[in-house]
Amino acid sequence: MARHRELFSRYVRPQWPRLIVLTVLLFGNIAIELIAPLWVSRFIDGVQSGATNSALITIAILFMVFTAARPIVMGIAGYLSEDVGWRSTNRLRTDLVRHxxxxxxxxxxxxxxxxxMERVDGDVSELAEFLSFFVFGVVGRALLSVGIIVMAFLVDYRIGLTLLVAAAAVLIILRTTQRLAVPKSQALRAAKADMSSFLEERLGGRETIRANGGRDHLFDEMDGRIGVLVRRTRDAMVASRYSSSLLELMVALSAVAVLALGAYLLPSSSITLGEIYLGYYYTDLLSHSLIVVTMHMEGLQRASAAIRRIGELTAIQPTVVSGPGHEPDRGSLxxxxxxxxxxxxxxxxxxxxxxxxxxAxxxxxxxxxxxxxxxxxxxxxxxxxxxxGGAVRIGGADIRDYSLPQLRGLVTMVTQDVQLLHATLRDNLTFFDDSVSDERLFAALDELQLRKWYESLPDGLDTVLVDGGGSLSAGEAQLVALTRAFLNDPDVVVLDEASSRLDPATERLVEAATGRLLEGRTGVVVAHRLNTVRTLDHIAxxxxxxxxEIGEQTKLSADPTSRFATLLAGGTS
Ligand SMILES: Nc1ncnc2c1ncn2[C@@H]1O[C@H](COP(=O)(O)OP(=O)(O)OP(=O)(O)O)[C@@H](O)[C@H]1O
Structure with a gap:
């Protein structure tokens, strides 16, 4: 419950002006729903008691006015509740991605x-849909149900009592079935999440799977997961239908009870025909309201499960937290x-x-x-x-003393597997920072001796790159990453060299660019090729x-007893 309150106050409460208008519309709608059938009841009794035509026409017009007002109120309310639902959850979605x-x-x-993705998109959309319907779907219909019972008591206490008993039975059924349905809907969502991560991983590894003939195994695994998904969907559906079927049965019994009561009381004139109609109408309205509440209670259950999972995700805190901040003397560290x-x-x-x-x-x-x-x-x-255990220091300060943005400014890592974004080369180099001019990009490419390579690209800086190696080779992706790192102008460069073989031309480009990037900077290179380390000062x-073993590269290579010299002689890392 604390999580629900926290989410409400952080994301929904800021929408209070819209919530106030929604509340006014909600009560207006309840009043319309309760009062409209009164005119029909009066009309029936008027016809029976021989009321004048003009009195009957006035009653009919009033009924029409009430009936016409309803869709207008519902239309505005529908717009507002969608607006509140999506506005609040969009902020939540952004916060979750950041988290x-x-x-x-x-x-x-x-x-x-x-x-x-299932957490950030699936669960949050679930919440958005729920919030959009919550005010009118659950709160509105629940209040309307109370209003109906009060009105039924005003018509005749026996009809009121019948509806009260029916509503109590429905609530008991709801509570019982809810206990059954929540774990089922949780299990279904977990199976869906499992299926989407399975598909994502297997489709991502499609080349390996195809090359190694793993397709049959993949389909076997998928069959198993589909089986689980089907079983859990069926269980969740049965559990949710169970409650609405019981509910409908209760409603039919109540309608029969009200009509039988009316038939019993009518001859003694303790009830009018119009009031019997009203009793029947309210029974029907109560049944529909409670069915809508049940449907949205399912939404409430799903939303509760979504809130729980979102809460679990937000409760996980990073262990790598930003330090208090430390300004080192810039230059290499x-x-x-x-x-x-x-x-x-x-x-x-x-x-x-x-x-x-x-x-340094x-x-x-x-x-x-x-x-x-x-x-x-x-x-x-x-x-x-x-x-x-122990300590890592950069520029004399414990690495945990730097704030994370400071550290990201000081240290840049070029990873083995370069992630390209589906965007232009310019955006991949600048990470969408418009303040970086094309001249600066050209200067960087020149410095890294990549101008020729760049000129071979079809649309220059506007060449659209695709993640997953669709547009550039692994070596070319490395060139993009090296330029990106050079533009950051870090003091420390960490380079996880690509272990894949590059063609000789690209390899020369990568070597030249790497050499220039490391110039005047402190650099740590995870080396997979002995060629690379020959240009470095030290080897570990x-x-x-x-x-x-650790020492100067020249000394180690000159010492035949060193492990490095053995490696060089063997020609492998
Ligand atoms: N994400 C991880 N989870 C669990 N263990 C890991 C993880 N990454 C590395 N290890 C383990 O930590 C040890 C050191 O791994 P590390 O990746 O640092 O080695 P490496 O020398 O860089 O290897 P490679 O040359 O294959 O990249 C290994 O025993 C490895 O299995």
Whole structure:
């Protein structure tokens, strides 16, 4: 409930002027619904008692006025409630995306983008739809139901009592079936989220699956998931239909009870024909109102489940939090690891007591077998994750002292798998920052010796790039990432070299651009090719999360007993 209140006060309350108008319209609509049938009742009694034609016409006109007013009120209210619903949830959607982007990498490794889309879009849309109908669908109809019972008591206390008993029975049925339906709808949504993350992952890996003949296995897995989805959809539907069927049965019984009561009372003149009509009409209206409430109660259940899941997501806090802020002397900065430990959660440590110091403006190549901890060191320098023991310092200050925006300004990482956005080359380079002029982009391309490559692109800076390698080769994507990094003008560069083979021409371009990017900067390169490390000042060889050897590149290569010299002789990293 606390979560519901928090969401309401943060996202719905700011819409209070619209909510006030909605409330006025709501009560206006209830009044219209309750009063309109009174005119019909009076009309029937008027005909029976021989009222004048003009009196009957006046009653008919009043009925028409009330009937015509209803769609107008409902139209305006419908517009406003949609408006309130979507305005509030759009802010929530933006906040959730921001929250997800701020969460640690460890979170993103556990949750696929498909799952997050289901939270950010699926659950929030559920809430938006619910909010749009809530005022009129649930609150409005619930109040109308109370109004109907009061009016029924005014007509005849016995009819009032009949409707009261019917409404009480309906509420008991609702509460009982709700307990049954909520877990079913939760299970259904979980199955949907599982299906979308499964599809996203498998379609993303389509090339590997096709190349390795994994299609049959994929379809087997998919069949299993579809089976779960079908079962859970059926269970959820049955649970929700169960309550409305019981409800309809109750309504039919109430209508029969009211009509039988009228037939019993009419001969003794303790009730008029118009009042019997009114009793029957109110029974029907009550039934419809309660059915609408039930339908939206299903929405309430789904919205409750969505709020719970959104709450669970927002409760997860990043462990990498912004530091108080520290302004180092700009220029290249030194990097120091002091007895750094790191583990990804399992028993094995990815880094175990790693210590080294890289002087400002120097470059260090990290070598070692796969899984030896090279990428982990790179991630710690960018503060994608924090060391579990020891300290990482940049420019003499603990990395956690910098605010995250400060650190992002000081350190830039070029990852192995470059993510291109479906946008122009210009936007991919500037990240949609219009203040970066084309001249600056050309200057950067010139500096990195990429002008020729750039001129080979069909539309220059307006060439539209596609993520997933549709438009550029992996090597060319690296060139975009290197230019992006150069434009950031960082003090420290962390480079996770692409392990895939590049064609010789692109490789030369990547090498030249990398060399220029590292010039005058402190650089750490996760090296997959020995060629790359020959240009670096220092080399560290890692094994099982420990530094086995570290030293100047020239000294190590000249020492035949060093591991680096052995690696060079073997020709592998
Ligand atoms: N996201 C992760 N979750 C759990 N364990 C991980 C994760 N990333 C790396 N590891 C583990 O941490 C250890 C170090 O991995 P790391 O990626 O730093 O090695 P690496 O030397 O960069 O390997 P490669 O050359 O293959 O990229 C390995 O045992 C690896 O299995």
């Amino acid at each position: 997800c982007l701020n969460l640690d990498l460890s979170f993103h490794r556990k949750h696929t983008p498909g799952e997050l 030194d990097i120091e690891f002091e007895n750094v430990d790191f583990g990804y959660g399992g028993t094995q440590r990815a880094l175990d007591g790693v210590s080294f110091r890289l002087a 403006g120097q470059t260090l190549g990290l070598l070692g077998r796969t899984g030896s901890g090279k990428t982990t060191i790179a991630r710690l320098i960018c503060r994608e994750q924090d060391a579990t 060889v890692l094994d099982q999360g420990r530094i086995q």
